[in-house]
Amino acid sequence: MPLFGSTKETRVDYSRLPRHIAIIMDGNGRWAKSRGLPRTAGHAVGAETFRTIATYCREIGIEYLTVYAFSTENWKRPMEEVSAIMGLLKKYLLEAIADMEKEKVRFVFFGDLSPLPAELRELAEETQRRSAGYEGCQVNICLNYGGRDEILRAAKALAAECVEGKRSPDTMTEEDISNHLWSAGVPDPDLVIRPSGEVRLSNFLLWQSAYAEFYVTDVSWPDFSKEDLRKALAAYQGRSRRFGGV
Ligand code: IPE
Ligand code: IPE
Ligand code: MG
Numbered sequence: 001m002p003l004f005g006s007t008k009e010t011r012v013d014y015s016r017l018p019r020h021i022a023i024i025m026d027g028n029g030r031w032a033k034s035r036g037l038p039r040t041a042g043h044a045v046g047a048e049t050f051r052t053i054a055t056y057c058r059e060i061g062i063e064y065l066t067v068y069a070f071s072t073e074n075w076k077r078p079m080e081e082v083s084a085i086m087g088l089l090k091k092y093l094l095e096a097i098a099d100m101e102k103e104k105v106r107f108v109f110f111g112d113l114s115p116l117p118a119e120l121r122e123l124a125e126e127t128q129r130r131s132a133g134y135e136g137c138q139v140n141i142c143l144n145y146g147g148r149d150e151i152l153r154a155a156k157a158l159a160a161e162c163v164e165g166k167r168s169p170d171t172m173t174e175e176d177i178s179n180h181l182w183s184a185g186v187p188d189p190d191l192v193i194r195p196s197g198e199v200r201l202s203n204f205l206l207w208q209s210a211y212a213e214f215y216v217t218d219v220s221w222p223d224f225s226k227e228d229l230r231k232a233l234a235a236y237q238g239r240s241r242r243f244g245g246v
Pocket of ligand 1: 025026027030031069071074085196
C-alpha cells in the first residue's frame, strides 16, 4: 500500500481515495477583511485556490469534484459583491475553455443558470457542452444552487409525470428522486469539506450527503492548500463508514 506525506496527519493512501469530494468554498470575505482588503479580493484569491485544488484532484485521480460556488441564497448579498463574483466566474470559465484540451476535465453545472447574466450563462453552457466528451475528472460547479431548490424541482417533475400517467406514486423509489436531481448519474459524495470554521451545510447537497463524511477546518478557502486537502483525505481514511450497519 503506497503511503505518502510528510507527517501522519497528511499520510494518504492513494489506492483508497474517495471517488467523489465536495467542497463548500467558504471564507473568502473574512480572509480579505482580516487583511484590510475588500471582500471581492478574497473571491479572486478563492478562484485561484479552486484552480489549484481542482488540478490536484485530477492529478491524484479523484473521479468527481463538486464545488459550491454560489448558492440560491447568495443573491441576498450587496449587488456589487454579486457582480464581482459573476465577473470572476466569467474570467475563470474563459481560462478553463482555453485549458480544456490539455486538462481533459469535464465541467457540469448544478443549478438553474437562467437568472445569471446572459454572457456567463452562455459561457457555462458552452464549457459544459465542449467538455462533455472528456474522460478526466468531472468537476461539478454549483452555481445558483440550493439543495432544497433541487429537491423541490425533482418533486415537481415527478409529480408532473404522475399527473401525465407516466408513473405512479406507489412505485416511486429513492433512485427516482436521485435521477431527477442536478447530480443524476453522479455517485454521492464520499467526503464533504468545509473550510473557514463554519460547521453547517448551508443548503449544499442535502439529499446526496446522507452518508458523506464531513471534514471541517479553520483554514479559510483562499489559504486552503494541497497539504490541507491531504489532511482531509487522511482524516477521511481514518473514519469507519458503516452506512447504518455494524
Ligand atoms: C464563499 O466565501 C464564497 C461565496 C459564498 C460566493 P464567503 O463570501 O461566504 O466568505 P465569508 O464566509 O463571508 O468569509
Ligand atoms: C455557502 O456559504 C455558499 C458558498 C460557499 C457558495 P455561505 O457563506 O453562503 O453560507 P452561510 O451564509 O455562512 O451559511
Ligand atoms: Mg461564507
